[in-house]
Amino acid sequence: MNDSKTVSNIVSRSMFSFLQQHDVPAALIHRRTGITPYELTQSDTRISAAQHYRLMILVEEKREFLFSDYQPDLALADIFRCWGTLSSLLTNSSSLRQGVENYLKYRPIIGQTDHIQVYENDEQLMLEYLNSGPEILSASLASPLGNFTILAELIGHYDRQTYASIQVTLKGISANARQSQQLSSLLGFSCQMGAARNTLTFSKQHIDQPYDFYNHKLFETIQKAADSEINTIISNATPLTQEVKNCLRAHYQNPTVHQPNPANEITLICQKMSIPRWTLQRKLLHEGQNFTELAQQTKMEEACRLLQQRNLTLSAISERLGFSSQAAFSRFFRNKMNTSPLRYRNGLATYDKA
Template sequence: MSSRTSSHFSGHSRTVSNRIAVFAMDAAERAGVSPQLFTTRTGISPQELVDRSGRIDAARHRRVVELMAHVGVSSRAMPDLPHMLFPDFPVLGNLCLNARTLREALESYQTFRPLIGEFDFLGYRETPEHAQFEYIAEFAPASGFQALSNFQVLASLIRAYDGLEQTVFRVSLMGPAVPGANDIGEYFGAAVRYSADANRLQFASALLDAPLVHYNATLAPFLRQQAQHELLRIQRGHRFSYSVEHLISEIIRDPGEEGYASSSLLAQTCQRLNTSRWTLHRRLQSEGLHFTELESRVRYKEACRLLSETTLSLGHISEQLGFSSQSAFTRFFRTRHDVPPLAFRQRAQLG
């Protein structure tokens, strides 16, 4: 394995899976932060977390990390599911849990870790006695809680290749001990060292080349191909169009005193991106999209949010979203949902 892997890719804006934001929101709620406050602090709406393939841009991911560093994270927020994050990332999980050896599984994890997020660094070093990962965070690097989450995932994967599941990990974390420190020590099999100079996870290198008894050689190349296709989709799919969609959402939520119309929305978007309409349309077309499609998508998401989270009248919502009338808004909503706006609101209020 390489000495250091980075989640950076050149030539596009980096993103992280919205599943990370879901985990963070759940942990923040356990720490006393309401979902509404989480949305306000991070700029991530509940609707954006519904699409399991959705991605979050760098600016809002940073807000999530900084919020979590501020409120503190308890070890009791650890998922109880076996193999940690993999149920939410089945493409990555299938590949990593069907390798000939643990060494190959860890190499696959490092290569395709961007399926989870394209941030931070995960370094690797090996001696005849020990294998060691070092985690370097881009945002809130001194807190240690991001390293803890990554080390839990790695430990879960490593133990999947240890038939006895008794692997002991030596873990060092930057920052002070988190609530439930004893639970963390029990999880890793040894006490965790805090206020360290780096975030490190160490285990016996003898485990690296132990074979996986249930390895499926026929299935393995197909799983890797699937992971490669998914990584390519992320690199190509959630890029310029994602930035445009997020910008449209910002303008619609805060249109200014004069409000907005479709024509002014396009003009404002181009102005903020410092690009021409022709360039904007060309770049969106290269991703198989059109500006009006993104606008409709954002208006629908915002409509769902306003109907679910506010008591604004339909007339007010239709005006805020730039529709010519309430009936026009209702027709728009019905083309994208099986019920009219009021019925949707009633369902949302019933949970």
């Protein structure tokens, strides 16, 4: 599994909310997925593929509620609300074809943990959703349905006649004709459940018809912003950045080798990675990163994880993370989370009782 693949934490927050609505305690979700509350609450944070897959497995355990909770009309609205640059690009393309192509190209802004394959003949275009995760998710419902709903709304934005031609198949779901009919009614287009593949097919009759409201200059501006977001995601997932974060996590998780002085952290990491300090800083800068920010982010994530372990005192956590005192740790934590470590821990206790 490629650790460099990530998903926007906006997706994780949505899945987290769904699980809590159906009586899954927050503490259990954190424990099962390894996703910390800090990772969920920070803006512009990405969740690793491994964590995302574990969260998807939890969602699949509640799949019977997916239909009752599903609101397909909110698909594009959610993209506008959460990913403004992406939504602006998708709805201001020169044609339906370009709109679909842009969705496929810029989907990594939402997540990189799956794939959509395109097939085309003279009359139709077919998009097949392919799961890139563990085999247990091969029959996942949430991800293909979510992607197809966005694509369907995008198709409808450009041409309602083409929208009426949409046909969706969903694999691995045991369903009778009545259930397929219910889902079709909910979505507004034909949907066959229990198929061999996850596909969305639609007519190409109007796929290249120019979009009347297309603004080329605006498109170029938005595209540059979208390219910048993609480049940031790629740079944040580079092997060096990931390796530094992994070394920092190991450093914080092994108190027997921990040195209380944070100034020693970069020296220790350089020794572990066998790389000169200046070279490490230069390469991180080239990737749009710096060691201090990486260390603080990793330390914050580890602090949230350790606070879930109620046998650890705040003093012990402070020492493990290299703070000179518990007060220094509390100041750091409050600055990042707008609450004290103790209140944060008490909040987790409330979740435990849920």
